[in-house]
C-alpha cells in the first residue's frame with residue numbers, strides 16, 4: 001500500500017482509494033488492457049469545454065466517450081469543466097424516450113437489450129445503452145457489466161453502449177448515469193435504455209430517471225411472485241415474460257396470465273396507464289416489435305395527459321434533493337474529525353455510557369464547528 005500515492009490517478013476520491021476500480025471504467029474507444037492507469041491519463045490531450053460541446057453535438061463517439069469520462073471524474077477540475085459542458089448542452093437534452101429495464105441475473109436483460117436495440121436501430125432510431133450496477137459501486141465487481149453479449153449491438157454505429165460507472169456511492173452513480181444520459185441525448189440518441197439488477201436501491205434509482213420502466217421476468221410466475229418484492233411490481237409499466245420459446249412457451253403464456261391477474265390488484269406505476277404482462281423471446285426476436293408498440297402507446301397516452309412532463313419535472317426536483325442528501329452524507333462521513341471520533345463515540349453508545357441522541361449531537365457539533373471555522 002506504500003505505493004498507493006504514486007499510482008493514484010488524480011480523480012480517485014479520497015476516501016475510496018482501495019476499492020476504486022480504475023481499470024474497470026471502460027471506455028469504448030480506448031484500450032483498457034493497461035493495468036497502470038496513470039500512463040493512459042497522462043498521455044491524453046486535454047480538451048476545452050468548447051471542444052467537448054462541439055464533439056458531443058456532432059456525435060463524435062470518441063469525444064462523447066471522453067465527455068462521459070469527464071462527467072464520471074471526481075476531480076474538482078473535471079467536475080467544473082463537466083458542469084460547464086452540461087450547461088451548454090442543456091438546450092439539446094430531453095428529447096429521447098428513457099427506458100429502464102430490470103430483472104434478476106439470467107432473466108435475459110442483456111439479450112433483450114441487444115435484440116430490442118437492434119430492432120430500434122433498424123427502424124430509424126439511435127440507441128444508447130447505459131447501466132446502473134449496484135455491485136460495481138460497492139465492490140468494484142459487476143453483475144451486469146458484460147458488454148460481450150451485446151457484441152452485435154455494440155458494432156452498430158447507430159448504437160452507443162456504456163458500462164456502469166464504477167466507484168463511489170449509489171448516489172454518485174446516479175448522478176453520473178443521469179448526466180451520461182443527458183450527454184447521449186445531446187449527441188442525438190433518441191432512445192436511452194438503462195439496465196439494472198433489482199438489488200438494493202438500484203431499481204428505485206433507475207425508476208427515478210426514466211419515463212418507462214419494465215421488468216423482465218421468467219416463467220413460473222407463482223414461485224417468482226412469492227419471492228418478488230411487491231415494491232418492484234409497483235414501479236413497472238410493463239412486465240415482460242422473456243424466454244417464451246420452444247418448450248417454455250406454454251409456461252410463459254400461463255405466467256403472463258398469472259401476472260396479469262396479480263397486477264390487477266396493484267396500484268399502477270403511472271397514472272392513467274394500465275401495467276400489463278407481455279411475452280417475448282429475446283433470443284428469437286419474437287414479441288420485440290410489439291413491446292416497442294406498447295412503449296409508443298405509453299408515450300402517446302402520457303404525453304396527452306400531461307403525466308409524461310409532470311414525471312420529468314418531478315424527477316428533476318427529486319434529483320436536487322437526493323443530490324443534496326448525498327453531498328451532505330459524504331461530506332459528513334469524510335470529515336477528518338468525524339472519521340477520527342466516530343469509532344469512540346460509537347463504542348460509548350454500545351457500552352451504554354452515551355445515549356444515541358447525545359452521540360449524534362456531539363458528532364453534528366464537531367461537523368458544524370469545523371464548517372464554520374473553514
Ligand SMILES: Nc1nc2c(ncn2[C@@H]2O[C@H](COP(=O)(O)OP(=O)(O)O)[C@@H](O)[C@H]2O)c(=O)[nH]1
Pocket residue numbers: 103104105106107108109110111112149242243244245280281282283284
Ligand atoms: N431460450 C431463451 N434463452 C434466452 C432468452 N433470452 C436470454 N436467454 C438466455 O438466458 C441466459 C441469460 O441471458 P442474459 O441476457 O445474460 O441475462 P441477464 O443476466 O439478465 O443480462 C443466456 O444464456 C441467454 O442466452 C430467450 O428469449 N430465450
Ligand SMILES: [Mg+2]
Pocket residue numbers: 109110111143144145146
Ligand atoms: Mg446482463
